[in-house]
Amino acid sequence: MELKEAVWHISDFTEEIQRRYEEETTVKESFHYNTVDKWFKDFENKGIHYIQRVADKKVYDDLDVDIAIFIIKKRSQKWSLDAISNVLSAHLEVRPFPDLKNDEEQGLSEAQVMVEMGRKFEKMQKEFEKKILHELDVKKKELEQQLLNRLPKPKSDEEIRAEKTDIMISTVRKRYEIEGEAIEEWNKLPLEQRVKKVGFFRTEEDLLKRDNFIREYVKKYFENVDR
Template sequence: MNEPKYWKISDFVEELRKNLDIPNIHINTVDGWFKRLENDRIHYINRTVETNEKIYDELDLKIAIFIKKRREEKWALGAISRELNNFTSLRSFPHIEEKPTPYVDNIEALKNQITAEVQKTFAELAATQMEELKNQYNQLLTTLPKQQSPEEQRTKRFEELMLQKKIERKLEEDAEKIWSELPETERLKKVGFFKKEVDLEKKSQFMRNYKNDHFESYLKTEMGLEI
């Protein structure tokens, strides 16, 4: 029968990294998970008798793996805590016998002690939250589009300009062809009694309208987009 395994926090986090094959799990993050579970009276961490130092076992490892996987799925810590009861058995808190409240001679010393404990708790929570914010920030950076170099930007502008010129030439050619196929009554105008010539103003208007009306469809064709 295998002997139970126990770890202090640093060794526990190392064991968690091995199990998940993830080297960058921060010790403050893991410590924060279990502090929250204890603060919410959900799961208790065993302590050593001599120093009251937290020691973690295989049940805690199972819970840590569960929390990490759910965090990767974007679960909130509150939702994970509520789901733990359905996932595995949790360690209850030891029963503490109530003792008569001792008389305190030095009220100021008690206030200082309470203040120090509160500050320590806030500092630990802040470290955990900062680590999580850092991870979220790094994930956000990986999703941002890569910024183009000046050379890439110049190349892109050149390609866009060449594409525009190509489309304008094609529009010009097609408009000229369609114009030439129109009846003379639409293309020509009388000059005097017997002479006719191209109505340049009308042609210019026709060419301009054709380009404006068809530029988008020509662009989509050149870019291989559906029309």
């Protein structure tokens, strides 16, 4: 049996009948492809209408579209599927069941061969795209790893703590060193600037003034370093 020019598998066929029904009636209907498949299985089981096969897979054409739209219209009028099957052949052309012996002798028609070739090509294309995507993903991961290898190795928590401890110790040592320099500079000042009177005939070192001198000296040093 020759296939018509346009054929669909069940999922695409379901979308096609929904689209055509909406164009014809302006009513949008939605069906799962399992529901549509059940309609046609019921007709086949009752010997009313045959669905064509290509490589053991059902394919649907414009004749099946007309039948599906007829079913949808009747279902919207609350008809049961059994009632529809009783009147289907009186309203529409139905496809007779093939002579299996003749079909085996004749082999696949040209249209069937084209459909099967298209199905195989689509499968090959999907496998090729999948392979390319996998290879690109592998290359991406390799490049990411190469970039990571070029980056400095992240420091461990122990290394970070050790660095902070070294910085703290170094800072404290430097502070002591600068305080020592400050004391030396303080001692170079004239005596009258370093002492204070504590009586008529007695003087002593002005410790408060000395501490302020040392503090300011250290402060100025670290301010210059931060710059």
